[in-house]
Amino acid sequence: MSTNETPYTRVAIVLHWLIAVLIFCTFPLGLYMSDLPLSPARVKLFSYHKWIGITILALAILRLGWRSFHRPPPLPATMPRWQQVASHALHYLFYLFLLVVPLSGWLMSSAKGFQTVWLGILPLPDLVSKDKALGELLTEVHESLNWILLVLVCVHVAAALKHHFIDRDGLLLRMALRKRTV
Ligand code: HEM
Numbered sequence: 383m384s385t386n387e388t389p390y391t392r393v394a395i396v397l398h399w400l401i402a403v404l405i406f407c408t409f410p411l412g413l414y415m416s417d418l419p420l421s422p423a424r425v426k427l428f429s430y431h432k433w434i435g436i437t438i439l440a441l442a443i444l445r446l447g448w449r450s451f452h453r454p455p456p457l458p459a460t461m462p463r464w465q466q467v468a469s470h471a472l473h474y475l476f477y478l479f480l481l482v483v484p485l486s487g488w489l490m491s492s493a494k495g496f497q498t499v500w501l502g503i504l505p506l507p508d509l510v511s512k513d514k515a516l517g518e519l520l521t522e523v524h525e526s527l528n529w530i531l532l533v534l535v536c537v538h539v540a541a542a543l544k545h546h547f548i549d550r551d552g553l554l555l556r557m558a559l560r561k562r563t564v
Contacts, residue, residue, distance in 0.1 A: 389455065389555070389556050389557075389558075389560070390454055390455060390556055390557055391448070391452045392559065393448050393452070394445065394448060394449065394452060394454070395557055395558070395559050396559070397441055397444065397445040397448065398557055399557075399559075400441060401438055401441050401442065401445065401480065404434050404437060404438050404441070405438060405531075405535070407434055408431055408435055408438065409528065409531075409532070411427060411430065411431050411434070412431050412528065414427070415427040415428055415431055428496075429499075429502065431487075432487065432488075432491065432498050432500075433500060433501050433502075435483075435484040435487050435488070436488065436498060436500050436506065437500075438480060438483075439480070439481065439485065439488075442477065442480035442481055442484075443481070445477075445480075446477055454473075455556060457469060457470075458551060458553070460551070461551075469541070472534065472537060472538060472541075475534055476534060476538070479527065479530065479531045479534060482527060483524070483527050483528060485509075486520060486523050486524040486527055487524050488506070488509055489510055489520050490517060490520035490521055490524050492508035492509045492510045492511075492512075493510050493511075493512065493513045493514075493516040493517035494512070494514075494517035494521075495512040495517075542554050542557075
């Protein structure tokens with residue numbers, strides 16, 4: 383296994399793909415549900431969206447905690463300096479957005495007077511008291527942050543595919559769950 387392929391820990395890999403799948407679910411759900419007319423079905427979809435969103439927040443905090451004790455494998459020395467800097471910057475931005483996007487949704491719901499009850503079981507505290515104007519502002523914030531998140535995801539996926547299919551440097555394999563010989 384070349385240094386290019388020094389893998390992340392299994393926990394980091396599982397958290398990476400779990401968070402990725404949950405974002406790929408809750409993003410289109412958010413777009414779809416926002417335009418629906420008021421109905422019991424819309425209310426249910428809003429709950430599912432919030433449950434997934436809060437789960438992403440919890441997993442992101444777990445992942446940051448794990449990362450602080452399990453440093454990611456170093457980027458290959460053969461990688462151009464600007465790519466190393468860009469890669470680190472994108473990863474830090476990702477962690478920031480994995481926290482602020484769900485927090486903006488939670489704040490928005492609190493300001494709109496809708497308590498978030500995680501999985502329909504655990505009532506979460508309202509982060510702010512009811513405030514119509516703040517609720518509308520936070521809706522815009524949640525929406526804008528999500529479009530930036532989408533751009534970050536597209537750049538991240540494009541870079542990963544370029545490394546795998548063009549550079550063939552095995553970088554994508556560092557995030558693959560594979561049998562370990564060592
Ligand atoms: C990473 C997690 C999350 C992602 C990726 C996400 C994504 C989105 C997207 C794409 C929309 C549609 C915005 C638009 O209309 O263009 C949306 C709407 C919404 N989100 Fe989230 N969201 C997340 C977490 C949350 C959380 C944690 C909550 C609340 C606890 C929440 C509450 C809402 C609500 C209430 C709307 C509808 C806003 C409206 O009235 O139009 N979201 N979300």
